[in-house]
Amino acid sequence: MAKMSWAAGTQCVAKADHRKPKPEELSYHKGDVLTIVDHGTKKGYYKARHNSTGGEGLINSSNVREREALRVDPGLSFMPWFHGKISGPEAVCKLQPAEDGLFLVRESIRHPGDYVLCVSVSGDVIHYRVRYRDNKLAIDNTQYFYNLIDMIEFYSKNKGSIATILLKPKQKHGTKSAELELSKTGWLLDITKLKLGKNIGEGEFGAVHEGHYMGQRVAVKTIKCDVTAQAFLQETTVMTKLQHKNLVRLLGVILHKGLHIVTELMTKGNLVNFLRTRGRSVVHSVQLLRFALDVCEGMEYLESKKLIHRDLAARNVLVSDDSVAKVSDFGLTKVDSKESDNAKLPVKWTAPEALKKEKFSTKSDVWSYGVLLWEIFSYGRQPYPKMSLKEVKEKVEGGYRMQAPDDCPPGVYSLMRMCWEPEPRRRPAFHKLREKLEREMGKLSPGCREGIGTGSRC
Template sequence: MSWPVGTQCVAKKNHKKPKCGELLYYKGDLTEGIYLAKHNSTGEEGFINATEVRERKAIQVNSSLSLMPWFHGRITGSEAVRKLQPPEDGLFLVRESIRHPGDYVLCVSVSAKVVHYHVIYQDNKLTIDNNLFFYNLIDMVEFYSQNQGFIATRLLKPKTKTGTKSAELKLSKTGWLLDINKLTVRERIGEGEFGAVYVGDYMGQKVAVKIIKCDVTAQAFLRETMVMTKLQHKNLVRLLGVILDKGLHIVTEIMEKVLHLKVLQSRGRSVVSVGQLLQFALDVCEGMEYLESLKLVHRDLAARNVLVSDNNVAKVSDFGLTKVHSKTPDNAKLPIKWTAPEALIKQNFSTKSDVWSYGILLWEIFSYGRQPYPTMNVTEVKKMVEDGYRMEAPEGCPAELYSVMRVCWEQNPRRRPSFHKLRHKLEEEISKNNTSPAASMRGAQ
């Protein structure tokens, strides 16, 4: 094998009776390293048979990958019949209902005919028979693929829409699809606009689970998971895998604290020193420098998207808006108070627009978690910033750090520093504070 040190691998079969020095693992388990490997869940180390594992590869961001390749959108019943030819029992597709806007139609081939089942959307759930209700189309198709229920035959073969590919198949082949039966979901720890986040347990490992039940939103968040498969850095929240069951489950390493709420606002100046704030800032900068090296733009860098581990390491999360350097517009809802002027006005996103956001994040950190532009609404912020307004330094903020914020907020993106240069500047400031990056903050609990 020529895989580099630290390669993540997926077990292809069970190894339940290890000999002395060998690692115990089961099919689907993750290991890190070849030959002498570390189990990602148990932390145990031992030798493995390299022929019994396969490399876990990153997934390229691909708009053709779909969680619902059998969904054909707004087509007529006669078009659906044409697509389901030649006849084959269990061949199916789902389309939008033209006669009943907001509803769907499940079209199934059986006994050389196509049966159209009206899928009613009511009370935020879907039903065919007013007996069984589903959170989304993914949930419904999964059920009728395993159970005949009310319909004439089980759903045996999806008719894929032209130009789409199965995301589930891709996730499975690359080793990122996890087993729902090995996941235990526990208490809820957060809830956002798109879904809830829970503490969970996956094969003995404590994890965070983001559950997205809306199928359209789940498809949008598929992009986030594809981006995360290629990210391996100590200051980025690590993706463990994805589960497709009653929606999309994104399983990541557990991070107990949110930077601006749980650490800064609750503990404040009396507990968190300037040196500790500097280390938080450096952690984020190093994670962003890594994204910079991959030519990836985060587009939603803010304190709310920075999480803190038990040993007080800050890590960047929420890669749902991440994309490569691009001037191509999209319909993403942008966080105006954190977004650079050229990105708001012309949709010009780059590492330098992330640097602007990083300047806002620094203001959040050194104001101990205050909301940026505290007296303005988003409309006022957009106009004032375009006219050259910049926030004043937070109370007690060192002048050197405020100067870093100001250079991040240069109107001309080319005059803003890279994250590489920002990292060196922060390391200098930590040195001036006589603060050890390894000890100053890591021991603060």
Template sequence: MATNFLVAGVQCIAKSDHLKLKPGEIAYQKGNIITVVEPTQEKGIYKARNNKTGEEGLISSTNMREREAIRIDSCLSLMPWFHGKISGQEALKKLKPREDGLFLVRESFRHPGDYVLCVSFAGDVIHYRVIYQDNKLTIDSSQFFYNLIDMIAFYSKNKGAIATILHRPKEKAGTRSAELEISKAGWLLEMDKLILGASIGEGEFGEVYEGEYLGQKVAVKNIKCDVTAQAFLSETAVMTKLQHKNLVRLLGVILHNGLYIVTELMDKGNLVNFLRTRGRSQISTGQLMRFALDVCEGMEYLESKKLVHRDLAARNVLVSEETVAKVSDFGLTKGDSKGSEQVKLPVKWTAPEALRKEKFSTRSDVWSYGIFLWETFSYGRQPYPKMSLKEVRERVEQGYRMEAPDDCPPAVYQLMGSCWQEEPGKRPSFHKLRDKLQKEIDR
């Protein structure tokens, strides 16, 4: 492994089999995912858990490699077998040579909104109409699926109502299987190792649950819609690149009922609710300063990776059991500065140049950080109180800036002002902001 320093919760992949054991060691095979439990006194030796067997014991970091980051790539598809709107004749041409179980899925020409599963069997191709019934998909009105990903997973293991088990997908030209890539890079987790608990929230895209994965408390975002699941692949890919104490850590993904994104559990929820429910009587200015520093350090790390978050706000900052703030929700994170797809922007948090021309940069994140500071020191109030989004846009363009929240330290309000400079180049970097905050805390 490139480094002999691993922290608890980091997952690595075994480079080779380890079956001749010294006392206290665990067995593993090449490719097994190993979770670090804690360091030991001895350099390069860690207490760890084999994710496959659940056994705990000692490992040497020299026989481990870090999980690779998944490349963000538009070719990566959760549904490489989905060919979109092609005719039955085109499907026949693609499903060659005619081996049993070669398959693809297409949109139905005759029945818009329905799909067709085309399967090669006994030298022929059988077309199964997939219909929507009660918001679910079915071929035979007895087996129902939330989405196409689920349906293909089922018929890849069970013959059910079709002539043969699905053996091999006919991939659409220019696509690569996301499942294969995620698995190869070591980020694919197993559904049967996950214990799902209560729902802890509902996002725009699906339910969030608390749960347990191999004894570790986790949060699980379940995205059932296959199109949305595909869109969340880029968030997942971004998270595989990030390892920092102030960023919510991805443990991996599960492909089942769509997509499960499994992260560390942040027991105390998002920062807005944390501040609003406790208020001034329970949270000191010192604690607010620590939250401000936590988030600044997480953002400084993103800055060093040349990644732009684009949606920094207190609602996207989560608080751990130890009351540490961590940045989450990397759905809009990009390495580039121009947003091409139409995304509904959070107007009150977005820098003027990003609203005007979709010019995103680390310095537009700095603007958002200024708004985040205002939310934090106002104990979770909504920014620009009583102003409509239209008013906010117009007045900010004219030079309006919010006043300091009650009892906000002057030095912090000064930082907010520096974040809200009209010209992006005049705003400080996160590195500079962190220095200033640290000096303020150390006074």
């Protein structure tokens, strides 16, 4: 039976051709990706936009399926042709039987830090040294590349100074092409349809730009380092599984001179800056509670999927044009919570057991949520004001907890204290927090009760 409640923004894939549309209907081919824009007037119909042509029209929901998520697969790679540290003779063996344009990339053993592009031509294998200088790669001194993905993309289309165009990657055993998987599942977007605009942020891993994709305003996170791009495959894979009104929506990825992650554009920026730049005179208690509820609902959804965020903070919550708060940056999201890099942990937001024993769980996310509540009701102040990280660690372990921000409703402060229970199992689950916040909202603004859960903004 067709699912009848797709929200605007849901991505669908056509199950068959629809070449002779009636007036107002959309034409498409099997495999085309379509984005739901609105409910249609007829039952079972939706208004949709074609992701490639930009055309809009009605579609019958029984002719499409929701775009599937990517499977988490450790073998998935943006660089399946990269074989790591192998010798020249080993590379020659791997490129048998000889085939023109068959290639792989390896780390140079003779010149550490450099790479070697090995290409089969006329029954022979040619080894091209790829020098790494000033954060750029080059085979000759005319063409420079940001990374290996960029280089392989170029030589797959242009011969340049090598003997043949790269035609066929020799995949490392156990790897699968992420590009192919993204393409098959409908998550690979077309670079020619993207128009990049101004820089709206500088992340740890690269710039974030606003832009337009097929007439839709988008945010584009650009990752130029190929090792980082590979690490972000985890984030991308997780994001393909998640559809919720309070999580920033992934639209797809583009592979061009590196990796571009394309998401919906959140025009009002991150929550901490939003609150700091507006303050008490503009943002009132009911709106603060609404933000708290938005984040809580997004986290309740992650909790239901058994996913841990690990870096929940107001800086990682974005605000949409219509002032809806959405959780973003799933870069640290892991199904398995054992891996971690303690040096990078945001101490002021991280639960004591996660700092001490690297025990991450939904309950450690609840602790972080308590700190985020404090940030919201203090209008974006830095938590634990005037305390060093060392002091925070020691004092919190000794039982210290922050005071309530000025004018914070007592009910909300008591929620913060519940989130900061030393014993993780005594902290409330996100669904319990949501119920309590809804009661708070009812106290502050009785007319809001009906609005809760229906999407209306009080």
